[in-house]
Amino acid sequence: MRFARVAAICLSFCITFAISGCSLGGNPDSNTDDGKVKLVFWAHQEDAFVEAYHKQIEAYQNEHPNVEIKFQTFPYEIYNQKLKASFSARTPPDIAEMFGTWVPEYSRNGALAELPNGEALSKEYYPAPVGGYMLDGKLYGLPMEYNIENGGMLIHPQMLKEKGIESLPSTWDELVDDAKKLTVRDGKGMKVKGFDFVSTDNITFTFLSLILQQKGHFWGENDHVDFQTPEAVKAMTALKALVADDKVADLTTFGGQLDTSDYFFQGNSAMTYRGPWTIAAGLDNYQVKDFDYVPVPSFTSEKPFFAAESGWGTVVAQKSKVKAEALDFIQFMAQKDRLKAWNLGTFTVPAKKEVAVDPEFVKENPYMKTSLAILQYGQWIGPIADRDYFFKQVNDHFQLIVMGKESVEDGLKTMERAINDSQDNHK
Known part of the structure; x- marks a missing residue:
């Protein structure tokens, strides 16, 4: 979301939204x-x-x-x-x-x-x-x-060149291999992330998009999500692997005041999966010019379908x-x-x-x-009743899965149940 770095305020309708059956009078400043x-x-x-x-x-x-x-x-x-x-x-x-x-x-x-x-x-x-x-x-x-928010990524061409990467990744496997080469560690931990996607919006959007790129779905009946599919399990497993196994990103900056694009423009990631709105931030706020915005390959041989x-x-x-x-x-x-x-x-x-x-x-x-x-x-993306809650469930359980506190299957079941309860409560 373009303004995710500002405090999120898409709260559920805790303020009584007394619209049904009422007669709105219109703004008193509107007249002829x-x-x-x-x-x-x-x-x-x-x-x-x-x-x-x-x-x-x-x-x-x-x-x-x-x-x-x-x-x-x-x-x-x-x-x-x-x-x-x-x-x-x-x-x-x-x-x-x-x-x-x-x-x-x-x-x-x-x-x-x-x-x-x-x-x-x-x-x-x-x-x-x-x-x-x-x-x-x-x-x-x-x-x-x-x-x-998906489909494109920020890259530092010079970082790729220094690692001998002469062309952009054209498959998901190539993306992961390049990300491993680009990741830099020192005694304090991860200095440069190879492929950073760990932000409040991108975890959820990437998860949903990987499902779509397998020709899968994530909505069931009655405005309920369906995360009990082979496609959902494979998508979440792949995201977990990027952090827990491939170690091309981590959770250290997740939830902080800065956006993943800020860390990119500060030189702390080689490739960052983010929406094109971040380009303006780099040009205006950081005066950075040694970057490009390029396609992210599809998870499968299908077209790069994505949720938005x-x-x-x-x-x-x-x-x-x-x-x-x-x-x-x-x-x-x-x-x-x-x-x-x-x-x-x-x-x-x-x-x-x-x-x-x-x-x-x-x-x-x-x-x-x-x-x-x-x-x-x-x-x-579909009929989400409470945007903040939906994204929080996916983000929270993704972190638990990465840390080994939940299995992929159990995490998906728990987030599905919580989101569907929220969907029902807003009907």
């Missing part, structure tokens, strides 16, 4: 006094995002002089709770930026406006990013980005007093050239197909080449 339609638009605070939204708002208001958009932003660590409270209090913004994982709870409770011609519109996007915005074949928002969440997008409150104008604005931002400019300005992967396949996009942002090449293989 003085002849102007006034829209309230909320988003989280992130410099590149805020600047990109301001440009969209200015362009829209220039074309629609009768519309005034009041844009308000909030710190990421409180934003989700702010949204929940506003919808519960019946004073939601007309337009809200939401992360795709949050959207299903709102759409299931009738809080969001359906987009007209949603079935046709949804086909303009890749299935993974639009999945969270869909419910029963209806579309309840538009994704602005494709939130991809729906990323940031925009939705409209069902009871907004100016719903028609609000829906028009989010569709305005979704026009190809406007969305392309937004993705380039925010260094995000396009969720819309026509933007992703535009040769000018990769020309302007060559670091995106690896990610753009695999977007078609992404699958929506």
